[in-house]
Amino acid sequence: MFRLEKRPMPSRVWIVATPVIAVILTMIAGGIMFAILGQDPVEAIRIIFLDPLFDERFASFSRPQLLVKAGPLILIAIGLALGFRAGIWNIGAEGQYIIGAICGAAFGLAFYPSENPLIFPGMVLAGLFGGWAWAMIPAVLRTRFRTNEILVSLLLVYVAEAILASAATGFLRNPDGRGFPGSRNLSQHPGTDNLELVAGTGMHWGVVAAFIAVIFSYVLLNRHLMGYQIKLAGQAPRAAKFAGVNPTRLIVLCLGVSGALAGMAGLFEVAGPAGQISIDFNVGYGFTAIIVAFLGRLHPVGILLAGLLMALTYIGGELAQLMLGIPASAIQAFQGMLLFFLLALDVLSNYRVRIGREVAA
Amino acid sequence: MMGIDPVTLIVALIGASTPILLAAIGELVVEKSGVLNLGVEGMMIVGAVSGFIIAINTGSPWLGFAAGAVGGAGLSLIFALLTQYLLSNQVATGLALTLFGLGLSSLMGEAYTGINPPLTPDLFPQALRDIPVAGPILFGHDLVIYLSILLVAGVWYALHHTRMGLILRAVGESHDAAHALGYKVIRIRICAILFGGACAGLGGAYLSLVRVPSWTEGMTAGAGWIALAIVVFASWKPWRALIGAYLFGGIAALQLRLQAAEINIPVMFLDMSPYLVTIIVLVIISSDRGRAALNAPAALGKVFHASG
Numbered sequence: 165m166f167r168l169e170k171r172p173m174p175s176r177v178w179i180v181a182t183p184v185i186a187v188i189l190t191m192i193a194g195g196i197m198f199a200i201l202g203q204d205p206v207e208a209i210r211i212i213f214l215d216p217l218f219d220e221r222f223a224s225f226s227r228p229q230l231l232v233k234a235g236p237l238i239l240i241a242i243g244l245a246l247g248f249r250a251g252i253w254n255i256g257a258e259g260q261y262i263i264g265a266i267c268g269a270a271f272g273l274a275f276y277p278s279e280n281p282l283i284f285p286g287m288v289l290a291g292l293f294g295g296w297a298w299a300m301i302p303a304v305l306r307t308r309f310r311t312n313e314i315l316v317s318l319l320l321v322y323v324a325e326a327i328l329a330s331a332a333t334g335f336l337r338n339p340d341g342r343g344f345p346g347s348r349n350l351s352q353h354p355g356t357d358n359l360e361l362v363a364g365t366g367m368h369w370g371v372v373a374a375f376i377a378v379i380f381s382y383v384l385l386n387r388h389l390m391g392y393q394i395k396l397a398g399q400a401p402r403a404a405k406f407a408g409v410n411p412t413r414l415i416v417l418c419l420g421v422s423g424a425l426a427g428m429a430g431l432f433e434v435a436g437p438a439g440q441i442s443i444d445f446n447v448g449y450g451f452t453a454i455i456v457a458f459l460g461r462l463h464p465v466g467i468l469l470a471g472l473l474m475a476l477t478y479i480g481g482e483l484a485q486l487m488l489g490i491p492a493s494a495i496q497a498f499q500g501m502l503l504f505f506l507l508a509l510d511v512l513s514n515y516r517v518r519i520g521r522e523v524a525a
Numbered sequence: 526m527m528g529i530d531p532v533t534l535i536v537a538l539i540g541a542s543t544p545i546l547l548a549a550i551g552e553l554v555v556e557k558s559g560v561l562n563l564g565v566e567g568m569m570i571v572g573a574v575s576g577f578i579i580a581i582n583t584g585s586p587w588l589g590f591a592a593g594a595v596g597g598a599g600l601s602l603i604f605a606l607l608t609q610y611l612l613s614n615q616v617a618t619g620l621a622l623t624l625f626g627l628g629l630s631s632l633m634g635e636a637y638t639g640i641n642p643p644l645t646p647d648l649f650p651q652a653l654r655d656i657p658v659a660g661p662i663l664f665g666h667d668l669v670i671y672l673s674i675l676l677v678a679g680v681w682y683a684l685h686h687t688r689m690g691l692i693l694r695a696v697g698e699s700h701d702a703a704h705a706l707g708y709k710v711i712r713i714r715i716c717a718i719l720f721g722g723a724c725a726g727l728g729g730a731y732l733s734l735v736r737v738p739s740w741t742e743g744m745t746a747g748a749g750w751i752a753l754a755i756v757v758f759a760s761w762k763p764w765r766a767l768i769g770a771y772l773f774g775g776i777a778a779l780q781l782r783l784q785a786a787e788i789n790i791p792v793m794f795l796d797m798s799p800y801l802v803t804i805i806v807l808v809i810i811s812s813d814r815g816r817a818a819l820n821a822p823a824a825l826g827k828v829f830h831a832s833g
Contacts, residue, residue: 168612170830201632253616305804309812314563314616315754319804322747323797330793454620493631493742500625504603507613507621515612515830 168515178513183459183466186505187473193505194498203488211487212480212495222483228366229479230472232437235371236261236429238471240453242377243422245462246384250397252418256302256317257426258450259324260295264427265434266331267294269347269441272356273336276348279355287356287431288369295427296420298324303419307412313419321450332443347441350434358436370432374471377425382464394418426450448496452478455503474499534778536661540736542774543673544569544728544745548752549759549766550673550680551724556756557684558717559697559824563619564604565725566749567626572597572726573733574630577642577740580730586645590669590730597726598719600626605718608828609711615826623749631742638741642734645669669731674767676724681763693717697822700829710829725749747800754803758810760820769806776802 191213195205216226240257247254254260268291275283302316331337336347350356361367385391397404397414405411429449438445456474460466481495511517548565555562575596580589604622607613647654648671649664656664684690693713696703700710732748733740751773759765780795 168830255620305808309808311804311808311811312757315750315757315807316804318750319747319754319800322800326793326796329796330791334793451624455624458617491632491635493628493635496628497625497632498628500621500628503617503621504607504625507618508607508611510613511611 167518168511169518170515171513174513178509179461182509182513183461183470183506186459186502186509189505189509190498190502193501197494197497197501198490201490201494203490208484208488208490211484212477212498216476216479216483224364226479226483228360228364230475231366231371232368233475233478234471235368235374236433236449237453237456237474238374238467239370239377239429239432240422240426240450241456241460241467241471242374242381242464243425244453245457245460245464245467246381246394247418247422248398248457249385249462250394250414250418251401252415253314254299254302254317254419254422255314255454256299256319256321256450257422257453258446258448259317259321260298260423260426261430261433261450262321262324262328262446263298263430264291264295265430265438265445266328266336266441267291267427268431269350269434270331270336272350272435273348275355276353279353281355283355284358284369284435287435288428291431292424292428295430296424298427299419299423300416303416306419307415313415317419325446328441328446329443332441336441338440345443349440351436351439356435358432368432368436370429370436373428373432375468378464378468385464390417426453452499455499458503459506532658532661534775534782536665537778537782538771538775539662539666539670540774541777542770543670544732544736545748545752545755545773546673546767546770547669547676547728547731548725548749549755549770550677550763551721551728552752553756553759553761553763553766554680554684554693554724555717555721556825557697557761557822558693558714559700559822559827559829560608560714560718561615561619561826562601562604562622562718562721563616563753564601564622564626564749565721565752566745566747567623567630568597568600568722568725569626569729569732569749569752570630570743570745571600571626571633572729573744574634574637574729574740575726576730577637577733578633580642580734581637581640584643586643586734589642589734590727593730593734594723594727597724597729598722600629601718601722601725604722605715609715609718612828612830615828627743634740634742638739640739642738645735667735669727669735677763677767684763694822697824700824700827704829704831710831714829725752728752751799751803754807758806760810761822762820772806773799773803 191209195209198208199205215222217223244254244257268287271290272283272287298320301320302313305311305316306313333345338346338348358368393409393414396407397409434441434445452474456467456470460470477495477499481492484490485492548569552562552565572593576589576593579592580586600622604618607618608615645667647665648668653664654660684694692708696708696710696713704710729745732745737744755766755769758769777799780798783790784792784795
């Protein structure tokens with residue numbers, strides 16, 4: 165019989181190895197799924213993981229997309245990971261992302277048609293504030309009334325979606341749009357646009373912000389007292405209490421930072437790749453970022469890599485849809501599978517697998 | 526209020542509540558065993574699509590409901606294996622279940638959008654249902670609605686008046702103590718998780734076969750999360766879960782009628798009302814320090830690893 169023996173410290177080797185093994189296992193399981201769907205599994209996996217980067221027909225278009233899609237995922241996941249480390253579960257990033265986008269877009273549209281260069285920074289701040297404020301709802305309810313932040317933050321996603329529908333068809337609708345839903349196009353108006361900074365790379369301000377967030381988060385977690393407190397609160401809540409960690413401050417900080425980053429990501433998206441506020445401009449980055457955070461082991465550098473990989477599955481998924489007619493939802497299932505394998509393999513980092521019965525000590 | 530008949534409202538309320546009630550009563554049992562499964566939304570939607578597919582292909586809504594329960598239980602088996610044998614974090618695994626379930630269900634249901642499922646018949650004859658007021662409220666439903674109420678009664682009885690229920694609660698309060706007494710903690714929890722999955726799946730199938738009735742991607746729209754909230758609202762008591770679900774169903778049914786009556790409230794507020802009310806109720810319940818903490822299973826969400 166197999167037996168698990170708790171390791172005194174999580175294995176460093178396995179912490180790095182498990183995401184890699186999980187990706188390989190997901191490719192195999194995904195291949196089986198594609199085979200069931202009547203596709204050649206090897207070709208499907210190649211189209212998803214290799215063609216976007218190396219096929220000369222698609223690479224010129226797909227490579228920049230990698231940063232475009234990884235930017236928001238990394239930005240959101242960096243914030244979420246702080247909370248997850250401390251045992252504070254913000255799973256409503258999608259809602260904070262939507263509200264950030266609405267606030268930022270509303271700020272930009274309020275000055276329309278001005279092209280003042282200060283408008284875009286203002287929009288970023290408005291987006292940041294919107295996401296922060298939306299995350300403060302579960303934070304305040306948790307700290308004042310001990311309400312479960314998992315449920316509140318998630319339920320607020322549906323509230324945010326109702327506000328988004330109303331924004332797209334009502335208060336932010338393009339007055340020159342002949343009654344069609346959707347706001348004015350932000351990405352085509354100088355002053356409110358989030359442009360590609362270096363042509364052909366997909367690098368826009370959101371990607372820059374994501375890289376800065378990675379660096380800040382790394383410094384915070386490794387060099388700052390707050391980062392130590394976050395880790396302590398997650399690993400040993402009782403010890404954290406005795407060490408004088410203020411749980412209220414930690415909850416407000418973790419939810420606030422993750423909300424602000426998600427809100428900013430929403431604004432960068434709506435002013436750039438998405439272009440306008442529409443009923444369904446959000447494509448679930450807020451939820452996929454949860455997978456990115458875990459796949460990156462809640463570590464800033466890991467999240468950077470995981471964000472790029474997850475972006476690749478999005479692009480490869482679109483390509484597979486185009487080339488093989490594989491439905492878009494297959495990729496969502498694929499991403500979910502990846503998280504399963506990762507969580508399943510985690511047992512190897514925290515436990516030693518022993519074969520045979522335990523010898524009585 | 527104009528154009529809103531209280532009797533039809535009550536009938537609609539019971540229907541609207543049933544999917545959530547089924548999912549909530551299942552999750553209540555799971556949490557009583559000390560396991561927090563946040564994958565209710567995923568199990569519901571997989572139940573909704575598998576029930577729908579089987580009902581369309583066999584022409585029988587009953588086989589559809591059974592398939593929904595099997596689908597939900599099947600998905601929950603992944604959660605059970607991961608959390609019980611591989612000792613994974615329950616919060617993260619539950620989230621993964623929801624994300625995977627949403628993807629898997631839209632993949633499965635690709636070919637089934639825009640079709641109507643076979644009709645689920647009402648249980649009682651027309652003559653009984655024609656009795657004014659009491660007729661439609663007491664007799665105007667299908668089998669699943671009565672089943673959901675029986676299930677609440679059954680769970681209440683089993684938890685509080687049987688040995689099985691006592692063991693389940695013991696496992697949920699202290700898995701170490703239960704293990705020391707020789708109870709099979711992991712086996713009991715897996716059974717509870719499968720029961721929860723089957724209930725959520727049945728609730729999902731009720732949504733796609735009776736409530737809507739058709740299949741659309743993401744059609745559960747947070748029902749699973751509301752079910753989770755109702756368990757907290759109910760302080761882990763079965764009959765309170767019934768009240769919570771009906772309260773929620775009442776708001777959902779009322780807001781739809783208000784939208785149809787074109788009353789002078791912006792649609793936005795009506796759309797968000799079920800979620801807002803759930804949040805407000807959660808706040809009220811959790812702010813009462815004594816009561817919220819009193820009934821929560823002590824080992825909820827904790828990983829059980831028997832050493833030796």
